[in-house]
Amino acid sequence: MKRFWCFFFMFWPIVAFVLCWIAPDMGWWFPSNGPTGMKAASPIGERIDDLYYMILYITTATFVGTQVALGYVLFKGAAMTDEGNEQKVWYSHGSHNLEVIWTIVPACILLFIALYQMDVVKEVRVKSAFPAETKGGTVAIAEVTARQFEWRIRYPGIGPDGKKLPLMPKPQPTDLYTVNDLRVPTGEPSMIILQSGDVQHAFFLPELRVKQDAVPGLDIPVWFEASKSGDYTLLCAELCGWGHYKMKAKLVAQPEADHMEFMRQLTVQQNYDGVPEATNEVAQGEE
Amino acid sequence: MSTVNPAIGTDAGQGHAEEHGHGHGHEHHGSFISTYVFSTDHKMIGKQFLITTLLMLMVGGALALGVRWQLAFRWEAMPFFGMLFKAEGGQISPEFYTMLVTMHASVMIFLVIIPILAGAFGNFLIPLMIGADDMAFPILNMLSYWFMWPAIFCFGASFFCAGYGAAGGWTTYPLLSALYEAAPGSGAAQTFWLFGLTFVGFSSMMGSINYMTTIINMRAPGMTLFRMPLTIWAMFITAILQSFALPVLTAAGFMLVSDRMLGTTFFIPGGIVVNDNDPTVGGGQTLLWQHLFWFYSHPAVYIMLLPAMGMVSDMLACMSRKPIFGYKPMVYSMAAIAGLGFIVWGHHMFTSGMNPALGMTFMVSTVMIALPSAVKVFNWIGTMWGGRLQFNTVMLNCIAFVSMFIVGGLSGIFMAAVPVDIYIHDTYFIVAHFHYVLFGATLFGCFGGIQFWFPKMYGRMMNEKLGKLHFFLTFIGFNGTFFPMHLLGVAGMPRRYADPYLHPYLEHLLPMNQFMTICAILMGCAQFILLFNFFYSRKFGPTCGRNPWNANGLEWTAPSPPGHGNFESVPICFRGPYEYSDPNHTEDFWLQTDQPVKKAGDNPPPSAAH
Incomplete structure (x- = not known):
């Protein structure tokens, strides 16, 4: 029976290992519905994945090592109680050298892991290190307000010169609005200002590896870059009430021209006063 | 066969006070209310x-x-x-x-x-x-x-x-x-x-x-x-x-x-408006x-977690018939966990919008708290290394503790790293992590502890077969329920979603969740075995002596169950609690209260570590 338990304790780490090994093929890995498949859909997301894999390799090595050691100890310890085994128990209170080794080595590895993350943390979070396009975290393309249970998005309007106006902290008459539909240009960093209208929410783009809480009373700048055009999932990741699960929205990344076109159409839609105008070229082509 | 055999071991090593049988235990002047309800014992x-x-x-x-x-x-x-x-x-x-x-x-x-x-x-x-x-x-x-x-x-x-x-x-x-x-x-x-x-x-x-x-x-x-x-x-x-x-x-x-x-x-x-009420x-x-x-x-x-770590250390040493490996490092690492434990709280808030410099600081302290935990794991394995392992319910739960704690500890490193945490925060990865620590480690430690100290509590042994069955089913149910959660987390499934399948990228995870639920039901049912074993053994378990496990601690010199005031006379402690299989001693355990016998070439009473 004791051998059975040894095998029992060795069996499950093998199952766990195999499960993780086949997981990417079985679709139990990073979300793969988006335009980029299982690969992160943003440059910084790819670097986050790299960091993830680095930690995964280190922890897998540790996991395998400790489980093998455990297995060895168990089988050896089980053999000690076999009939006729005269071997004496190893009477030891420990080893100073071993303790020093297995304190210093993991300490170095852990410190390396921690310090190795710093660059990405800085680029994702520290305003002064934001990409040049956001001008140090001052130029946002939209204001996203999370509320129970939807995402309200406010874009700056289009000026007479056909270019986007700057996003003002307070709503302007020229502003454009969408709900649950965030539009950004592809291939360039875009920054949004994240707010909450009621309780706490979290802005989560799984395919882009972006997550930031929307905290009531705070305006939080979040930047990201979609490397490929297409629809991405946007959802809430912080418990915000009964409808938490249904704050379903999309992030649509479009080439710059299409993005501007969408903004123009949005302007026309929003200014539409109910009176059909034959001269309005843009409105004609629409749905 | 095994050194720890409850049936045989009951009277072994009771060098003193054998006449204190069962029955002396409970009696304590006082009404039902003061004994069982508002008891100060x-x-x-x-x-x-x-x-x-x-x-x-x-x-x-x-x-x-x-x-x-x-x-x-x-x-x-x-x-x-x-x-x-x-x-x-x-x-x-x-x-x-x-x-x-x-x-x-x-x-x-x-x-x-x-x-x-x-x-x-x-x-x-x-x-x-x-x-x-x-x-x-x-x-x-x-x-x-x-x-x-x-x-x-x-x-x-x-x-x-x-x-x-x-x-x-x-x-x-x-x-x-x-x-x-x-x-x-x-x-x-x-x-x-x-x-x-x-x-x-x-x-x-x-x-x-x-x-x-x-x-x-x-x-x-x-x-x-x-x-x-x-x-x-x-x-x-x-x-x-x-x-x-x-x-x-x-x-x-x-x-x-x-x-x-x-x-x-x-x-x-x-200025907060909730449900169309007036702004705050x-x-x-x-x-x-x-x-x-x-x-x-x-x-x-x-x-x-810490008390379970301590209990498991005691049980592991006893069931391995070996002194604990690195007693002092074990103490220091617990102290380090406690000390560092005060400066890592910010890792729950990496995505909350607090100052990023603060986040970086918390990241370093959080990653470093894995160190004392690693030292403890190495010492537990060192404790079992070369011991005469007793594969009873107590030991199985303790091995499970170590094995599960390794997983829980390692998955913690992922979420300690801010960039990775940005992705896995508030997903099922977190749920997997803390269940591996709180259930996989702490509760298995408690299950072992119940089996181990039950004889001291009630003067009777718990049923070993039922204990093993409970362990077997719980362990399988536990891993079946919680290991796949790591994968759900990597797949980006957020926590606390009543219906995650509303989102197309999570739809294919339904069968996996069904498998997990079946495992969870199995695990839930298995707990009735524990309850039955507990209440049945309390009444009908075989009675035992003071020291059924041949352990060293002071608690094993008191009657089972101990009477009011615990000990017949004040115990005097001569050595550390982990002197198992000392070659200078005739038995493979050495009660803390046993007087040292002066022999030629005898070591001074062993100190605990190194």
């Missing part, structure tokens, strides 16, 4: 805590099954438990689901894990293991148990308020928890919840003061600090953690109650709650 209080928490474990488990049911068979009427919420049609509505999630966590953390470790094992073991006749403050000790009941009442009353219970998550982040209108469960249910939390806090605080005082002042002669069993070290460090961290949570709880009831705005910013007025900060809450609740994670 630490052993009775410990047992009261143990039985209460085991029953609460079943309640918390039932709530968890509700959660699992919805994730596997969404919007289908729940069998059996469904009749408890008939008004809902037996279905789990989204608001009911958020309540289940909240109350499962609250019951498991505040009414099971914390009280079973500190309350049940702490109370029962501390005086026995240090050779004291009772706690330093017996009445305070009694109160610490009886303050659990208002807490249970408040949490229970929460179920009968609108929304069927608090639904703001066990972390109760404002404003969901601060504004009555924010969610169906944010009304009276949330208020009751907060009072329940406060009462649990009172209970824990009274316990910790008692433990610290007892351990410092009431050790038997010869029981120096570095001759204390690691269980006692763990309880001591836990008590310190608790008494320093808890006041912050209590204060925060009162601040939130006053925000809700007295119109203050500690956590409520102005105020200048509070919701992040303040998160800081205060995690300032307690992160150390609380170690409060929920």
Whole structure:
């Protein structure tokens, strides 16, 4: 029976290992519905994945090592109680050298892991290190307000010169609005200002590896870059009430021209006063 | 065959006081009420805590099954438990689901894990293991148990308020928890919840003061600090953690109650409109709650783990018939975990929008807290290395503890790294991690501890076959339920979603969730074996002597069960608690109270480490 338990304790780490090994093929890995498949859909997301894999390799090595050691100890310890085994128990209170080794080595590895993350943390979070396009975290393309249970998005309007106006902290008459539909240009960093209208929410783009809480009373700048055009999932990741699960929205990344076109159409839609105008070229082509 | 055989081992090594048989134990002048209800005897209080928490474990488990049911068979009427919420049609509505999630966590953390470790094992073991006749403050000790009941009442009353219970998550982040209108469960249910939390806090605080005082002042002669069993070290460090961290949570709880009831705005910013109500007025900060809450609740994670680490160390040494490997490093690493535990709370807030420089600091301290945990794992494996392992229920649970703790510890490194945490924060990866630590480690440690100290509690052995069956099913059910959660987390499935499959990128995870739910049901059913074994063995288990496991600690020199005052005479402690298989000694264990025999070439009484 004791051998059975040894095998029992060795069996499950093998199952766990195999499960993780086949997981990417079985679709139990990073979300793969988006335009980029299982690969992160943003440059910084790819670097986050790299960091993830680095930690995964280190922890897998540790996991395998400790489980093998455990297995060895168990089988050896089980053999000690076999009939006729005269071997004496190893009477030891420990080893100073071993303790020093297995304190210093993991300490170095852990410190390396921690310090190795710093660059990405800085680029994702520290305003002064934001990409040049956001001008140090001052130029946002939209204001996203999370509320129970939807995402309200406010874009700056289009000026007479056909270019986007700057996003003002307070709503302007020229502003454009969408709900649950965030539009950004592809291939360039875009920054949004994240707010909450009621309780706490979290802005989560799984395919882009972006997550930031929307905290009531705070305006939080979040930047990201979609490397490929297409629809991405946007959802809430912080418990915000009964409808938490249904704050379903999309992030649509479009080439710059299409993005501007969408903004123009949005302007026309929003200014539409109910009176059909034959001269309005843009409105004609629409749905 | 095995060295630890309860049937044979009962009278072995009882060098003294054999005539104290069973039966002397219970008798204690006093009425039924003062013996069994308002008892000031630490052993009775410990047992009261143990039985209460085991029953609460079943309640918390039932709530968890509700959660699992919805994730596997969404919007289908729940069998059996469904009749408890008939008004809902037996279905789990989204608001009911958020309540289940909240109350499962609250019951498991505040009414099971914390009280079973500190309350049940702490109370029962501390005086026995240090050779004291009772706690330093017996009445305070009694109160610490009886303050659990208002807490249970408040949490229970929460179920009968609108929304069927608090639904703001066990972390109760404002404003969901601060504004009555924010969610169906944010009304009276949330208020009751907060009072329940406060009462649990009172209970824990009274316990910790008692433990610290007892351990410092009431050790038997010869029981120096570095001759204390690691269980006692763990309880001591836990008590310190608790008494320093808890006041912050209590204060925060009162601040939130006053925000809700007295119109203050500690956590409520102005201009917030919830459910078309008037905008709020105020200048509070919701992040303040998160800081205060995690300032307690992160150390609380170690409060929920350290005592189990200590207990497992004791059991592993005994069942390996070997001294603990690196006693002092074990103590120092627990102290390091406790110390670092105070400066890592920010890792729960990496995505909260706090200052990024702060996030980087918390990342380094959080990654480094894995170090003492790693040292402990290495020492546990070192303890088993070359020992005569006894594969009984106690040992199996302890091996499971080590094995599961490795997983829980390693997965912690992922979320300690800010960039990776940005992705996996609030996904099932986190759920997997803390279940591996709190269930995989702590609860398996407790299951082992129940089996190990049950003979001392009731003078009878628990059934070994049932114990192994319970372990087997729980271990399989546990891994089947929680290991796939790592994969769900990597797949980006957020926590606390009543219906994750609404989102196309999660649709294909339904079969996996169904598999997990079946495992969870199996695991839930297996706990009835434990309950049956517990109550059956208490009445019908084979009686045992003082030291059925041939262990070394002072508690094994007292009668089983110990009478009022624990020991017939004050025990004198001559050595550390882990002198198993000493070649200079005839038996493979050496009670702490055994007089050293002077021999030529004898070592001085061994000190504990190195």
